Amino acid sequence: MELKRVVVTGLGALTPIGNTKDEYWDGLLSGKSGAAPITYYDTEKFKTKFACELKDFxxxxxxxxxxxxxxxRFAQYAMVAADEAIADAKLDLDTVDKLRVGVIWGAGIGGLETFQNEVLNFASGDGTPRFNPFFIPKMIADIAPGNISIKHGFMGPNYTTVxxxxxxxxxxxxxxxSIRLGHTDVVVTGGSxxxxxxxxxxxxxxMHALSTRNxxxxxxxRPFDGTRDGFVLGEGAGALILEEYEHAKARGAKIYAEFIGGGLSSDAHHMTAPHPDGIGVIxxxxxxxxxxxxxxxxxDHINTHGTSTPLGDVAELKAISEVFGDHAKSININSTKSMTGHLLGAAGAIEAISVILAMENGIVPPTINHTTVDEKIDPELNLTLNKAQKxxxxxxxxxxxxxxxxxxCVVFKKLD
Incomplete structure (x- = not known):
């Protein structure tokens, strides 16, 4: 069967450097750091006392x-980003066939704060199991797309990938x-x-995974920097409206880009460490x-995983050189995690949005905070250091x- 073409018609972002898609993009281009001391709880006894929290939200x-x-909070973030993307796509919710609109969402952990607070409350009591009746539905990772579909009446496929x-x-x-195969016309996707x-x-x-640069x-x-010492935890959400090309064209939708493919693999190596030779990444x-x-x-451009860990950054860049050969030196490579921190299950969504907006605007956001060369990294790679490049x-x-x-891995193309 002939696969249907898929395009992106709406974007929504809620990030540590901007609470809308446009604010996020402005933050990326200006090289804004979202990292600051944590405000949610007392960090006195914690090794790491900072993160990339949302601001003024x-x-x-x-x-x-x-x-x-x-x-x-992860489900709240999902709702806000999804609503922005739906509005951005100008979907007519009164006429769209809601049986053919799905919500496929990503979350690495889900309702961690809810789980933490309920267990702490129980542990501090007299042993009587007094749990919030919303404990389970607040915690489960699949509730974010569930809430989005309930609000808008979307009755297509609905689930979370973890x-x-x-x-x-x-x-x-x-x-x-889902759209390629003709199962849906529109899918709200992303992560929080x-x-x-x-x-x-x-x-x-x-786990010794976080930077302690308090x-x-x-x-x-500081991805790719010789003094990097771990990632910075971030929070938020990113949402994309994917749509079958003819469906989008018929309603006169703005098209940001064509979504032309993706790939999956496994390192089959270690619980947390990447394969040193980047076999799975290749x-x-x-x-x-x-x-x-x-x-x-x-x-032309790769937004890397680039978390700012000593092992991961080197392995990924080696893999890029292996796959792309001499052309790797002609690619604008960056890591927007240098600004947003690592949003875990939401990272792929907000970074895909960055790629799409780079395509639309003809400029690649920088990898900030680079001061020291890492001798393990090929100096001929263009890592878009410290300043956006047209x-x-x-x-x-x-x-x-x-x-x-x-x-x-996902890849987008500027629409012909």
């Missing part, structure tokens, strides 16, 4: 207070295939995460190129990798 500006109390930090890229690839909590920060600190949090996320990018029907030399991007790729060895 009040959920009751978007969701009724009573309804918001029934949702964990593959750690690759979750929202997995969701986007599933959404792509809210892990800046006592449990989240404490857990990642115990004296200078705004410079702590495979996922090759799978993505093949799925999209393009050649390595067609790619560049026509006809085809852009985004990589996301998760604990457990999960690898996902």
């Amino acid at each position: 009040n959920v009751t500006d978007f969701i009724d207070r009573k309804e918001a109390r029934k949702m964990d 593959s750690a930090c690759a979750s929202s890229a997995n969701a986007m690839f599933d959404a792509l295939n 995460e809210a892990a800046v909590t006592i449990a989240g920060m404490g857990g990642f600190n115990a 004296e200078s949090p705004e410079t702590a996320s 495979a996922v990018m090759k799978n993505c190129l093949q799925n999209a029907g393009i050649k390595p030399e067609d790619v 560049r026509e991007v006809k085809i852009g790729m985004s990589n996301t990798f998760g604990f457990g060895g999960h690898n996902a």
Whole structure:
């Protein structure tokens, strides 16, 4: 059967450097750091005392207070970003066939704060199990797309993909295939995460995964830098409206880009560490190129996973050099996590949005906070260091990798 074409017609973003799609893009181009001391709880006894929290965000500006109390923050974030994307796409909710509109979402952890608080409340009591009746529906990772579909009446496929930090890229690839195969006309996709909590920060600190640059949090996320010491945890959500091309064209929708392919693979190596030779990463990018029907030399820009960890950054760049050969030196490579921190299950979505907006605007956001050369990294690679670079991007790729060895890659094309 002939696969249907899929395009992006709406975007929504709620990030540590901007609470809308436009604010997020402005933050990226200006090289804004979202990292700052944590405000949610007392960090005195924690190794890492900073994160990339949302700024000036009040959920009751978007969701009724009573309804918001029934949702964990990760689900609130999902609702806000999805609503922005739906509005941006100018979908007519009165005429669209809601049986053919799906919601496929990504979340690596889900309602961590809800789980943490309910267990702490129980542990501090007399042993009587007094749990909030919304404990379970607030906590479960699939509730975010559930809430989106309930609000708008979307009755197509509805579920959450969970593959750690690759979750929202997995969701986007599933959404792509749902439309390609003719099962849906429109899919709301993306991801959200809210892990800046006592449990989240404490857990990642115990793994020695987080930067501890407490004296200078705004410079702590420094992908590819020789002094990087771990990632910076972020929170928020990204949403994309994917639509079958003819369906979008028939209603006169603005088209940001064509979603031409994706790839998946596994490192099959270690619970948390990447394969040192990047074998799984090589495979996922090759799978993505093949799925999209393009050649390595067609790619102009790659938004890397680039978390600012000593092992991961080197392995990914080695893999890029292996897959793209000499053309790797002609690609604008960047890591927007240098600004947003690592949004875990939402990372793939907000980074795909960055790729799409780079394509639309002809400029690639920078990798900030680079001061020291890492001798393990090829100096001829263009890592878009410290300043945005003007560049026509006809085809852009985004990589996301998760604990457990999960690898996902998506690729977009400027519409002909």
